[in-house]
Amino acid sequence: MLQFTDIQAAAARLKGVAHRTPALTSQTLNDMLGAQVFMKAENLQRMGAFKFRGGYNSVNVLTDAQRARGVVAFSSGNHAQAVALAARLHGCKATIVMPHDAPALKLAATRGYGAEVIIYDRYKEDRAAIATALVEERGAALIPPFDHLPVMAGQGTAALELIEDVGPLDALIVCAGGGGFLSGCTVAAKHLLPNIEVFGAEPERGNDMQQSLRAGKIVSIEVPRTICDGQQTQAVGKHPFEVIQALVTDVFAVPDPATVEAMRFAFERMKVVLEPSGANALAALMQNKKRFEGKRVGITLSGGNIGIDRFIALMTGVEPVD
Amino acid sequence: MLQFTDIQAAAARLKGVAHRTPALTSQTLNDMLGAQVFMKAENLQRMGAFKFRGGYNSVNVLTDAQRARGVVAFSSGNHAQAVALAARLHGCKATIVMPHDAPALKLAATRGYGAEVIIYDRYKEDRAAIATALVEERGAALIPPFDHLPVMAGQGTAALELIEDVGPLDALIVCAGGGGFLSGCTVAAKHLLPNIEVFGAEPERGNDMQQSLRAGKIVSIEVPRTICDGQQTQAVGKHPFEVIQALVTDVFAVPDPATVEAMRFAFERMKVVLEPSGANALAALMQNKKRFEGKRVGITLSGGNIGIDRFIALMTGVEPVD
Numbered sequence A, B: 001m002l003q004f005t006d007i008q009a010a011a012a013r014l015k016g017v018a019h020r021t022p023a024l025t026s027q028t029l030n031d032m033l034g035a036q037v038f039m040k041a042e043n044l045q046r047m048g049a050f051k052f053r054g055g056y057n058s059v060n061v062l063t064d065a066q067r068a069r070g071v072v073a074f075s076s077g078n079h080a081q082a083v084a085l086a087a088r089l090h091g092c093k094a095t096i097v098m099p100h101d102a103p104a105l106k107l108a109a110t111r112g113y114g115a116e117v118i119i120y121d122r123y124k125e126d127r128a129a130i131a132t133a134l135v136e137e138r139g140a141a142l143i144p145p146f147d148h149l150p151v152m153a154g155q156g157t158a159a160l161e162l163i164e165d166v167g168p169l170d171a172l173i174v175c176a177g178g179g180g181f182l183s184g185c186t187v188a189a190k191h192l193l194p195n196i197e198v199f200g201a202e203p204e205r206g207n208d209m210q211q212s213l214r215a216g217k218i219v220s221i222e223v224p225r226t227i228c229d230g231q232q233t234q235a236v237g238k239h240p241f242e243v244i245q246a247l248v249t250d251v252f253a254v255p256d257p258a259t260v261e262a263m264r265f266a267f268e269r270m271k272v273v274l275e276p277s278g279a280n281a282l283a284a285l286m287q288n289k290k291r292f293e294g295k296r297v298g299i300t301l302s303g304g305n306i307g308i309d310r311f312i313a314l315m316t317g318v319e320p321v322d
Helices: A004-014 A028-034 A049-059 A064-070 A080-090 A104-112 A127-138 A149-166 A180-192 A210-217 A238-247 A255-272 A280-287 A308-316 B004-014 B026-035 B051-060 B064-068 B076-087 B105-113 B127-139 B149-166 B180-192 B208-215 B238-247 B256-270 B280-287 B307-314
Strands: A036-041 A072-076 A092-099 A116-120 A173-177 A197-201 A250-252 A296-301 B035-043 B071-074 B093-100 B114-118 B173-177 B197-203 B250-256 B295-299
Touching: A004 A049, A004 A149, A004 A180, A028 A036, A028 A255, A028 A280, A028 B105, A036 A149, A036 B173, A049 A080, A049 A149, A049 A180, A072 A080, A072 A127, A080 A092, A080 A104, A092 A104, A092 A127, A104 A116, A104 B114, A116 A127, A149 A173, A149 A180, A149 A238, A149 A296, A173 A180, A173 A280, A180 A197, A180 A238, A180 A296, A197 A210, A197 A280, A197 B064, A197 B307, A210 A250, A250 A255, A250 A280, A255 A280, A255 A308, A255 B149, A308 B256, A308 B307, B004 B051, B004 B149, B004 B180, B026 B035, B026 B280, B035 B149, B051 B071, B051 B076, B051 B149, B051 B180, B071 B076, B071 B127, B076 B093, B076 B105, B076 B149, B093 B105, B093 B127, B105 B114, B114 B127, B127 B307, B149 B180, B149 B295, B173 B180, B173 B280, B180 B197, B180 B295, B197 B208, B197 B280, B208 B238, B208 B250, B250 B256, B250 B280, B256 B280, B256 B307, B280 B295
Parallel strands: A036 A296, A072 A092, A092 A116, A173 A197, A173 A296, A197 A250, B035 B295, B071 B093, B093 B114, B173 B197, B173 B295, B197 B250
Antiparallel strands: none
16 A cells, blocks of 8 residues: 655655645635634645646656656657656656547647557547557556556655645545545645544545445446546556555535636635636535634645637536536 | 835835745746846735735834824825735725726735725726825825835835845836836835836836926826826826936837737746736836847846736737737
């Protein structure tokens, strides 16, 4: 299982490379909720999401010989950009396998970091098989998006920094997809504050982690239909689940309209941009006011990679949210 | 003239009350400009703009007896909210004189901080006369928006913090309206770094400060037609101009479309929300790339108080920008 010392080692590797993102506070939010809230602004992280932490740590732990053969990732989202940027910073080659319908902005950003992008047809080809073939042909190292200890350790540095910066917390709510971020943050938080309660937050229509935690085993679902494009995972990873089952109190399933309201609050009151999957934890907190009254609560603002066009579509109802 | 010791004293008063806002960096921006840019994110300040610094300092320097008689300000914008919040934090009464057509959001926010709002007709009544009458009737202390040493000293703490946090800079660009922010930041920066070049940035259609600096005397203009609602001042203040004339290198006049592009860049690449008057300095930097190549440049992101509806109107051209 992931250990706190892994996270400390990752923090040392990330020092001076990742941004030490601020812990934002809002008196308006505190007054609304009757709680003291500290928000780890990972939307202000390099490449716009916490994923940089895990991607960089994973490339950094490779040997020089491994890095010389390059790294491979398959992702349509923030993990692609994280691995691409991490590889560039290490002077090694990254190959990213992305679906043919990935957003142009994300394709451009990944190529902008110098990665080779291999496009596959989401409906006809198996991305894992393509990546495996690349690994075998080139001897490249595969960097999985969440079910990978160096990724989990890197993500956990966010909670480590938050607690170092703001002191004791009664609770921590973390945005959750495959569980890399939640498991890393949980190990860090529980080591530093054994009595803290840690919660995940995921879209209601993709509540596989909530189901898994309650069933005591990993439950797989169909690709969920949700606006939260960073949390369309079908099942939590094995390594993350080991941590989550042991140490996480509960997982909140957040309806998409509540996530949109959290994005709106973040824009108008906190002046920060959140992508849908970056706003779940804030939405979960707002929806569960009673549970956190009078408490010191940490939450993650996990990412801000959304174009203005899509932001407008979500705020005006042009992209349906239900 | 404003002294550095005034700014140090203001910094001591603001410690633990104002947010120490982060200095944001963007590798994308650095690569675009060939410079190293450090952005003081005052949009993340309490009430969403640097104005809190000057408002709080001005209320704090009053005697208990003065505060017991309350404070008065006239403003349709961020200064109103700053004084209202500062008064609440000191447990004293604030009366804010606002025009009848002030945005509902700003009226609501000012009342939300517990201030009494007095509405006047912008076209029929003289707001200065109304405020003066209040001062005389109630014995309240008037807090002017920029032409006031305690306001200027408070605003200057932003540059003090920026330089403390990021080290030496070759240049600093500050958003400028009446000159309170620019003059305060200039005194701080020039004291700490005597060789730094300091610049103002104002809307092209409201370039009274540029005209004043070049003419060597204060030039007044008609209320400028610009999207930058925080910079529709008709003339720089006397106390700020004393500093600006002595120590500022130049003032950039920024066309509104460039300001909109800077707001777009801030949203999509930096994940932060800027109001038009908060984006001038970034726009000025982007428009004057050659001048700052190879340099370490500080800029202010001075405020983020814009509703989603107006942001969308500016981004989609529904509110004309020309």
